Amino acid sequence: MKRLAVIAVAVGAAFAxxxxxxxKPYGIYLSSTWAVLTIAAMGLxxxxxxxxxxxxxxxxxxxxxxxTTALLMHAGVPYPIAFxxxxxxxxxxxxxxxxxxxxxQHHYLAFVTLAFTTLVFLVLRNEEWLTGGTYGLSGxxxxxxxxxxxxxxxxxxxxxxxxxxVLATGTWWMLRSPWGRAFIxxxxxxxxxxxxxxxxxxxxxxxxxIGSSIGGLSGAVFAPLVQYIEPLSFALNLSLNLLLxxxxxGSGYFFGPFIGALVAVLLPEWLRFIEGYYLVFYAVMVMxxxxxxxxxxxxxxxxxxxxxxxxxxxxQPALQPEGTSx
Amino acid sequence: xxxxxxxxxxxxxxxxIYALIAVGFTLLWQTSQxxxxxxxxxxxxxxxxxxxxxxxxxxxWLAILIGIxxxxxxxxxxxxxxxxxxxxxxxxxxxVISTIALSLFMKEMVKNLYSSNAQPFPALAPPIDLHFFxxxxxxxxxxxxxxxxxxxxxxxxxxxxxxLGRSMxxxxxxxxxxxxxxxxxxxxxxxxxxxNAVLCAIASILISPIYLAKFINGETLxxxxxxxxxxxxxxxxRGAIFGGFILGILDNLSAAYLSSTYRGxxxxxxxxxxxxxxxQGLLGRVEERTV
Amino acid sequence: xRRVGIIATFxxxxxxxxxxxHSQSTVYMPAVxxxxxxxxxxxxxxxxxxxxxxxxxxxxxxxxxxxxDMPVFDSQSEAGVSRGLIQKVLDNKPxxxxxxxxxxxxxxxxxxxQAAEIPEIVGGEAATITMKGDPYVFRTSFGQQFSMPxxxxxxxxxxxxxxxxxxxxxxxxxxxxxxxxxxxxxxxNIKVIxxxxxxxxxxDFSADVIKVKAANADVIFAYxxxxxxxxxxxEARKQGITKTxxxxxxxxxxxxxxxxxGGASEGTxxxxxxxxxxxxxAVQAFAERFKKRFNYICDHNGIKGYxxxxxxxxxxxxxxxxxxxxxxxxxxxxxxxxxxxxNILMEVTxxxxxxxxxxxxxxxxxxxxxxxxxxxxxxxx
Numbered sequence: 001m002k003r004l005a006v007i008a009v010a011v012g013a014a015f016a017x018x019x020x021x022x023x024k025p026y027g028i029y030l031s032s033t034w035a036v037l038t039i040a041a042m043g044l045x046x047x048x049x050x051x052x053x054x055x056x057x058x059x060x061x062x063x064x065x066x067x068t069t070a071l072l073m074h075a076g077v078p079y080p081i082a083f084x085x086x087x088x089x090x091x092x093x094x095x096x097x098x099x100x101x102x103x104x105q106h107h108y109l110a111f112v113t114l115a116f117t118t119l120v121f122l123v124l125r126n127e128e129w130l131t132g133g134t135y136g137l138s139g140x141x142x143x144x145x146x147x148x149x150x151x152x153x154x155x156x157x158x159x160x161x162x163x164x165x166v167l168a169t170g171t172w173w174m175l176r177s178p179w180g181r182a183f184i185x186x187x188x189x190x191x192x193x194x195x196x197x198x199x200x201x202x203x204x205x206x207x208x209x210i211g212s213s214i215g216g217l218s219g220a221v222f223a224p225l226v227q228y229i230e231p232l233s234f235a236l237n238l239s240l241n242l243l244l245x246x247x248x249x250g251s252g253y254f255f256g257p258f259i260g261a262l263v264a265v266l267l268p269e270w271l272r273f274i275e276g277y278y279l280v281f282y283a284v285m286v287m288x289x290x291x292x293x294x295x296x297x298x299x300x301x302x303x304x305x306x307x308x309x310x311x312x313x314x315x316q317p318a319l320q321p322e323g324t325s326x
Numbered sequence: 327x328x329x330x331x332x333x334x335x336x337x338x339x340x341x342x343i344y345a346l347i348a349v350g351f352t353l354l355w356q357t358s359q360x361x362x363x364x365x366x367x368x369x370x371x372x373x374x375x376x377x378x379x380x381x382x383x384x385x386x387w388l389a390i391l392i393g394i395x396x397x398x399x400x401x402x403x404x405x406x407x408x409x410x411x412x413x414x415x416x417x418x419x420x421x422v423i424s425t426i427a428l429s430l431f432m433k434e435m436v437k438n439l440y441s442s443n444a445q446p447f448p449a450l451a452p453p454i455d456l457h458f459f460x461x462x463x464x465x466x467x468x469x470x471x472x473x474x475x476x477x478x479x480x481x482x483x484x485x486x487x488x489x490l491g492r493s494m495x496x497x498x499x500x501x502x503x504x505x506x507x508x509x510x511x512x513x514x515x516x517x518x519x520x521x522n523a524v525l526c527a528i529a530s531i532l533i534s535p536i537y538l539a540k541f542i543n544g545e546t547l548x549x550x551x552x553x554x555x556x557x558x559x560x561x562x563x564r565g566a567i568f569g570g571f572i573l574g575i576l577d578n579l580s581a582a583y584l585s586s587t588y589r590g591x592x593x594x595x596x597x598x599x600x601x602x603x604x605x606q607g608l609l610g611r612v613e614e615r616t617v
Numbered sequence: 618x619r620r621v622g623i624i625a626t627f628x629x630x631x632x633x634x635x636x637x638x639h640s641q642s643t644v645y646m647p648a649v650x651x652x653x654x655x656x657x658x659x660x661x662x663x664x665x666x667x668x669x670x671x672x673x674x675x676x677x678x679x680x681x682x683x684x685x686d687m688p689v690f691d692s693q694s695e696a697g698v699s700r701g702l703i704q705k706v707l708d709n710k711p712x713x714x715x716x717x718x719x720x721x722x723x724x725x726x727x728x729x730x731q732a733a734e735i736p737e738i739v740g741g742e743a744a745t746i747t748m749k750g751d752p753y754v755f756r757t758s759f760g761q762q763f764s765m766p767x768x769x770x771x772x773x774x775x776x777x778x779x780x781x782x783x784x785x786x787x788x789x790x791x792x793x794x795x796x797x798x799x800x801x802x803x804x805x806n807i808k809v810i811x812x813x814x815x816x817x818x819x820x821d822f823s824a825d826v827i828k829v830k831a832a833n834a835d836v837i838f839a840y841x842x843x844x845x846x847x848x849x850x851x852e853a854r855k856q857g858i859t860k861t862x863x864x865x866x867x868x869x870x871x872x873x874x875x876x877x878x879g880g881a882s883e884g885t886x887x888x889x890x891x892x893x894x895x896x897x898x899a900v901q902a903f904a905e906r907f908k909k910r911f912n913y914i915c916d917h918n919g920i921k922g923y924x925x926x927x928x929x930x931x932x933x934x935x936x937x938x939x940x941x942x943x944x945x946x947x948x949x950x951x952x953x954x955x956x957x958x959x960n961i962l963m964e965v966t967x968x969x970x971x972x973x974x975x976x977x978x979x980x981x982x983x984x985x986x987x988x989x990x991x992x993x994x995x996x997x998x
Contacts, residue, residue, distance in 0.1 A: 024705075024708040025704050025707075025708055026701060026702075026704045026705035026707075026708050029700070029701045029704050029705075030701060033697065033701065054419065054422070100602050101602070103602070104601055104602070104605055105605075107361055107418070107422075108556070108601050108605060110361075110422070111552055111556060111597065111601060112597075112598055112601050112602075114549075114552075115594040115595075115597050115598050116598070118549075118590065118591075118594055119591055119594055119595070122587075122588055122590060122591050125587075125787065126587045126588060126787075133792065134721075134787065134788065134789050134792040134793075135721075135743075135745075135789075135792070135793070136696075136721050136724075138724055138725070153704075222697070225697070226696060226697040226700055226725060227700075227725065227728070228696050228700075228721065228724060228725040229696075230696060230721045230789075232655065232694070232695075232721075232789075233695055233696065233697060237654075240426060243423070243426070244423070244426070244427070247419075247420075247423050251419075268691070268693075272690070277434070277438055279430060279431075279434040279653060280431055280434045280435055280438070282427075282430070283427040283428065283430040283431035283434065284427075284431060286423065286424070286426075286427035287409065287424050287427045287428060287431070290413055290416070290420040290421075290423050290424045290427070291409075291412040291413060291424070294413075294416040294417070294419075294420035294423075329827045329830070329831065332823060332827060332856065333823060333824060333827060336821065336823035336824075337823075340821055434653070437653075437657065441913060442657045442658050442661050443658060443873075443913055444844045444877065446876065446877055446879075453879065455855050462855050462856050462857065464855055533820075536820065536848070536851075537820040537848075538844055538847070538848075538877060540818075540844070542818055543820075545818070546818065546820070577821065577824075578821065578823055578824045579824075581824035581825065582824035582827050582828060586813055586814045586815070586824075586825070586828075587787060587814045589816070589824075590816065
């Protein structure tokens with residue numbers, strides 16, 4: 001199973017690196033969009049899949065990160081600093097929001113984060129002096145990093161892919177560390193984790209804050225990708241879409257967000273021929289998936305692989321029976 | 327002062343609708359752990375059933391009956407059997423995701439099959455306005471208030487004065503014990519879904535003349551349902567009712583006296599405050615579960 | 618391994634490796650529009666106007682012998698998605714591009730079409746669109762910087778108002794309109810004593826009407842979408858606003874509002890650009906055709922789309938060839954009269970920024986119908 005996973009990841013990575021050669025600018029733009037969404041979904045996966053918290057605020061954090069980056073860049077701040085600032089701002093806001101909010105039960109957190117997202121949208125829309133209001137912020141330049149310009153579809157794609165790789169590696173490392181293993185313990189059995197002396201609140205809060213800051217970093221890449229941001233893009237819809245991405249891909253699986261974002265980006269393309277009905281199709285697909293495979297696509301893959309491997313080598317009884325059954 | 331009364335009166339009328347929707351939402355949550363993110367769409371769709379029936383020739387009163395029947399069938403029975411039952415064994419989160427997907431499904435289906443434009447919907451009362459301490463209230467609003475209150479009273483009587491109702495309460499409080507006592511638990515849960523469908527259909531008929539039937543109607547109504555239910559008190563029907571009225575009045579007052587660009591913010595801030603400091607809601611009781 | 622191979626093929630197909638086969642007998646004029654999301658109503662109206670025109674033209678043999686190929690792509694009312702789709706259609710070398718309607722999306726897409734030197738006929742009304750010095754962007758409706766002065770003049774001269782209560786929708790349509798209106802009012806020394814913002818899709822206007830009443834202004838100016846206009850008017854009449862003139866721009870006096878408001882729009886006045894209610898036979902005929910084809914009454918976005926296609930047809934035929942770059946030289950300063958092209962519906966001139974100059978009307982709702990009170994001439998005449 002593990003070997004298969006490593007091969008799959010290697011193939012996927014090679015594919016991701018090579019893909020621009022086969023695509024026109026539009027396809028490359030879509031690939032950059034996929035990278036951006038994967039980053040945001042990865043953050044949400046940390047909060048939801050690993051720490052078990054239902055957050056509907058991820059879209060707002062993407063927005064906060066995007067606006068932070070755009071405003072700083074307009075003020076002349078070099079991109080790397082703006083990027084880090086976006087992450088830090090979202091981390092702080094995530095921490096401040098999470099501190100009281102995580103005291104409540106899961107379903108209540110969903111509503112608190114829903115309210116938060118709408119409030120952020122209202123602020124972004126109404127405070128025109130800061131955010132440009134309904135007019136949004138336009139003319140966001142493609143960053144120039146150490147003399148290398150990211151302007152141009154292929155260059156920007158490699159930039160966004162690079163950011164994704166760095167963040168994914170960081171997240172992977174974090175989850176493999178003792179700290180990260182505590183997160184997972186939290187998800188599996190919060191009461192037991194408590195009994196083992198884990199300060200569950202601290203870990204959950206950290207997960208939420210880190211997940212939010214990753215969302216903010218996604219926004220920091222989103223802003224120069226589209227080169228125009230407006231409040232509407234970061235309203236509740238985005239949070240719901242990210243949630244669906246994480247769930248469809250497989251909540252709690254490391255590569256779930258990658259798959260979920262891929263589905264979200266590709267589905268409108270494939271289903272273009274059914275015009276207005278593609279959202280209907282997507283909705284039905286999600287419902288069917290929830291009924292039969294709530295662990296998402298990667299959960300399904302895992303099940304299939306297990307079933308195949310069981311078939312190949314069926315489990316042997318521990319002891320050979322001697323004529324009588326236990 | 328007249329304007330304050332006007333706001334109060336309009337707020338009560340809107341609040342009555344919110345109360346209806348919140349009650350259904352609370353019932354589902356109480357008896358089957360179903361957080362129905364599609365509740366708003368449940369209120370949006372029956373109007374279209376009725377419009378379609380009228381388009382096919384039925385008179386208004388018949389169309390209403392057809393609409394309610396279809397609602398009970400589709401957003402009551404079918405919803406429970408096809409979506410809730412299979413999901414519930416997987417836990418609450420998959421069900422929540424499914425209802426999110428369901429709301430998207432219903433919205434898009436209406437938009438594609440019908441139209442993205444708003445449709446006029448016949449009113450239940452002639453458009454006469456009554457004057458009343460300087461405030462104006464339309465007969466439509468009075469009908470809304472009257473119907474909503476009757477529905478809620480009827481529900482209350484059902485739940486507390488009939489055997490069926492008390493069985494439903496028992497199911498909500500302690501399903502295992504209820505089963506041991508011989509109460510058909512699954513059927514009781516089914517009844518709450520059917521009741522929710524009826525309440526949503528009634529709400530739909532009440533709001534569509536004013537709001538006009540449109541595929542996005544569910545969006546704000548759904549959020550209003552959660553807000554009302556949580557603010558009022560998630561674990562008591564009367565909490566949901568109270569929450570609905572409070573929300574309606576609060577909406578109007580904040581829009582009039584506080585900033586209009588932030589009109590949506592105040593109910594949200596109250597929601598956050600309630601969840602943080604009094605999660606059982608203003609009228610709810612801590613941790614007890616009652617229908 | 619095989620699994621990945623299959624996936625690769627799917628992705629490649631989906632991402633446009635398989636490009637549409639441009640046959641020599643069609644001209645590629647794609648549209649990127651809001652078919653879902655908050656902009657769905659504007660986008661679908663614009664789309665259907667485009668479709669009607671394309672069907673009519675193709676039935677008669679197309680443009681210069683080539684049929685029009687106009688696929689429609691859904692931007693989902695998202696600037697990011699529309700940008701991607703514009704890139705997609707530009708990859709396939711169109712003659713011109715139609716849409717989007719959302720001003721935010723237009724501002725992003727314009728940069729791409731300008732770089733690719735492809736004309737873009739948009740539905741956005743924000744003033745900024747034509748102020749960027751982009752020679753490739755064109756409109757078929759008034760920018761708000763032209764429509765607002767017209768109605769402001771009427772408020773100042775016709776109604777002789779000194780104070781105005783303004784109610785507007787806080788969206789990418791209402792906000793720039795409100796800003797332009799405030800500018801005009803400041804120029805005319807008319808005080809705006811109430812500035813009330815409302816939400817898109819808002820249903821309850823009781824609080825807003827109370828504020829309007831309290832302001833007690835000479836005139837009420839309402840700049841909200843059609844459905845909200847109907848709800849606002851109903852509430853206003855209910856609460857006793859009967860004497861104060863209620864004035865609007867484009868949306869307030871449309872047939873849709875008249876129908877939905879059940880009589881409450883009686884007596885409202887306003888500036889009306891090109892609408893299905895204009896007292897011009899060509900427009901009336903178009904409205905009939907549209908209703909027959911699509912089963913609903915189109916709003917001003919439908920007319921934008923319809924006239925856009927005929928605009929493009931005229932330019933192409935005038936040039937005798939499909940030249941995207943040459944298009945802009947012909948189009949700037951161009952005047953098309955109904956004699957030249959009946960389906961342009963009314964005489965229109967394009968200026969060097971891509972904005973139009975056209976007759977418009979001052980109307981009033983009388984007996985449930987829009988009555989034209991005054992014809993406002995073109996500014997350039």
